[in-house]
Amino acid sequence: MGDMDPVKLMKQEVGRAAAAQVKSGSIVGLGTGSTTAFAIQFIGERLAAGELTDVVGIPTSFQASVLAKKHGIPLTTLDEAPRIDIAIDGADEVDPQQNLIKGGGAAHTREKVVDGLAERFVVVVDSSKLVDKLGSTFALPVEVLPMAVAPVTRALTALGGTPELRMGVNKDGPVITDQGNMVLDVKFTGIDNPAELEKTVNNIPGVLENGLFVGLADEVLIGEVIDGKASVRTM
Numbered sequence: 001m002g003d004m005d006p007v008k009l010m011k012q013e014v015g016r017a018a019a020a021q022v023k024s025g026s027i028v029g030l031g032t033g034s035t036t037a038f039a040i041q042f043i044g045e046r047l048a049a050g051e052l053t054d055v056v057g058i059p060t061s062f063q064a065s066v067l068a069k070k071h072g073i074p075l076t077t078l079d080e081a082p083r084i085d086i087a088i089d090g091a092d093e094v095d096p097q098q099n100l101i102k103g104g105g106a107a108h109t110r111e112k113v114v115d116g117l118a119e120r121f122v123v124v125v126d127s128s129k130l131v132d133k134l135g136s137t138f139a140l141p142v143e144v145l146p147m148a149v150a151p152v153t154r155a156l157t158a159l160g161g162t163p164e165l166r167m168g169v170n171k172d173g174p175v176i177t178d179q180g181n182m183v184l185d186v187k188f189t190g191i192d193n194p195a196e197l198e199k200t201v202n203n204i205p206g207v208l209e210n211g212l213f214v215g216l217a218d219e220v221l222i223g224e225v226i227d228g229k230a231s232v233r234t235m
C-alpha cells in the first residue's frame with residue numbers, strides 16, 4: 001500500500017472495483033474526475049492485458065477523452081453507439097437514496113446525458129462524499145449561458161440559494177465549460193426535495209443543466225480506509 005495518501009488510495013481501489021465490472025464487448029460511459037480517472041486507467045490496463053476485448057468508451061468531457069486516449073481505450077460518440085452498457089462516474093455528494101450532486105469538474109451536463117443513457121450507472125466515491133442531505137456540504141453546480149448569468153443569478157437567489165460564479169484556477173476570469181458556458185455554484189442550506197429543485201432550476205431560461213442527479217444511479221461503490229487498509233463496499 002506504501003505511503004499513498006488515504007483519500008487517493010480509496011479513489012484508486014473504488015476505481016479498480018468499478019473497472020472490474022466492465023465486460024468484453026461493452027460500450028462504456030467514461031465519467032470525469034479524479035476517482036473515475038483510476039477506473040479509466042484500470043480499464044486500459046485490462047484491455048492491454050487482453051483480459052478485456054472490444055471495449056469502446058464514450059467520454060463525458062474533454063478531460064475524460066484525453067485520459068481514455070492515454071490509457072488506450074478506443075472512443076465512440078452517441079451518434080455511432082447504439083447503446084451504453086455501463087457508465088462509471090464520480091460524485092461530489094451522495095445521499096441515502098443514491099441521489100447525487102455532481103459537477104465539481106464542471107462536466108455535469110455531458111455526464112447527465114451519458115450516465116442517464118447507460119443501462120447501468122455505477123458511481124465511484126470515497127466515503128467523504130456521503131451526506132444525509134444533498135447540498136449540506138457542496139454547492140450545486142449550474143451551467144449557464146454566458147449572456148444569462150445575471151438573470152439566472154437573480155432567479156437562483158430568489159429560490160433561496162447563494163450563487164457564485166466559478167472562477168478559473170491558473171486562469172483569470174470564470175471557468176468555461178466544454179460547451180463554452182459558465183458555472184454558478186449555488187449554496188443551499190440542505191436540499192429538501194432534490195427531484196423538484198432539479199426541475200425548477202432547469203426551467204430557468206439560460207440554464208443548460210444542473211448537477212442534481214436524481215434516481216439515476218444503479219450502484220454506488222464506496223471506498224474506505226479502515227486501520228490503514230483500503231476496502232470497497234456498496235451502498
Ligand SMILES: O=C(CO)[C@H](O)[C@H](O)COP(=O)(O)O
Nearest residue numbers: 033034035090103104105107
Ligand atoms: O461530477 C464530476 C465532474 O463534473 C466529478 O465526478 C465529481 O466532481 C467527483 O470528482 P472526484 O472524483 O475528483 O472527487
